[in-house]
Structures are given as structure tokens and as C-alpha cells.
Amino acid sequence: MRTNLLLLTLILPFSATPAADFNDGVVAHALGQYDKALQTMLALAETADHEYAQYYLGVMYANGQGVKQSYEKAANWLRRSAEKGVPQAQYKLGELYAKGRGVPKDHEYAYAWYSVAAAMGHPSASRSVQLSKGKLSPQELIEADR
Numbered sequence: 001m002r003t004n005l006l007l008l009t010l011i012l013p014f015s016a017t018p019a020a021d022f023n024d025g026v027v028a029h030a031l032g033q034y035d036k037a038l039q040t041m042l043a044l045a046e047t048a049d050h051e052y053a054q055y056y057l058g059v060m061y062a063n064g065q066g067v068k069q070s071y072e073k074a075a076n077w078l079r080r081s082a083e084k085g086v087p088q089a090q091y092k093l094g095e096l097y098a099k100g101r102g103v104p105k106d107h108e109y110a111y112a113w114y115s116v117a118a119a120m121g122h123p124s125a126s127r128s129v130q131l132s133k134g135k136l137s138p139q140e141l142i143e144a145d146r
Contacts, residue, residue, distance in 0.1 A: 022053060029056060034066025051084035058089060071102025090117035091125050098132060107135040108144040
């Protein structure tokens with residue numbers, strides 16, 4: 001019994017750490033403490049493969065918050081997050097493709113990412129799907145829907 005209690009006291013603080021760290025990073029970002037947010041999110045994104053930390057890093061790189069603005073790095077972090085199912089990242093990645101920021105301008109990819117974000121319930125994605133759909137030829141639309 002004593003061993004179980006000791007084990008629990010040793011494991012419990014570590015199991016709550018990623019969530020607590022992430023929340024600290026979100027608060028730091030909201031307060032404009034970008035250096036602190038960057039350190040927190042980078043550690044979580046790289047070591048824990050934390051999809052929302054990756055999303056925040058994408059936003060920070062896109063906006064130049066605590067880092068030198070880089071759409072290429074933003075696209076990289078957003079893609080990692082988007083592939084894990086984060087609708088906000090999927091939508092923002094669609095925006096990057098639509099505008100050709102950090103990635104080649106590609107309306108098919110923009111449409112595809114907007115569509116995935118819309119299916120995941122992102123509130124602005126449905127409108128973006130319709131707008132990007134109008135920029136595709138019938139053949140491109142077939143390819144993008146695949």
C-alpha cells in the first residue's frame with residue numbers, strides 16, 4: 001500500500017504537467033508574454049507532440065509574436081497540428097494556401113483544408129469552402145474532393 005501511495009505521489013505531478021504547461025502558455029500568449037508562451041509551446045510541441053501547442057506556434061510564427069515572422073515555419077507547425085485534427089489549424093493552413101504565404105498559392109489545397117475544417121465544425125470554414133470552390137475548375141474540384 002505504501003509503495004502504491006509513493007508511486008502515485010511521484011507520477012501524479014508529471015501526468016498533469018503538459019496540461020498545466022499548455023494552459024500557462026495560453027495565458028502567457030493572451031497576455032502578450034510571447035517569450036514565455038514560445039518556450040512553453042515549443043517544449044510541448046516538440047517533446048509531447050502536442051497538437052494545440054503546434055497550432056499556437058503556427059499562429060505565433062504567422063503573426064511574428066515572440067519570433068521573427070515566418071510563414072514557412074507557420075505552415076510547418078500548422079500542418080502538424082492540422083494533420084492531428086485541430087480545426088483552427090486546418091482553417092489557417094487553408095488561408096496560407098489561398099494566399100500563397102509560406103506555401104505555394106494553391107486553391108485546391110486551400111479548398112481541401114477548408115473542407116476538412118468545415119467538417120470538423122470550424123465556424124468560418126463553410127464560407128471559405130464556397131469562396132475557394134468558385135476558384136476551381138470542374139476538374140480541379142474533383143481532384144480537391146479526393
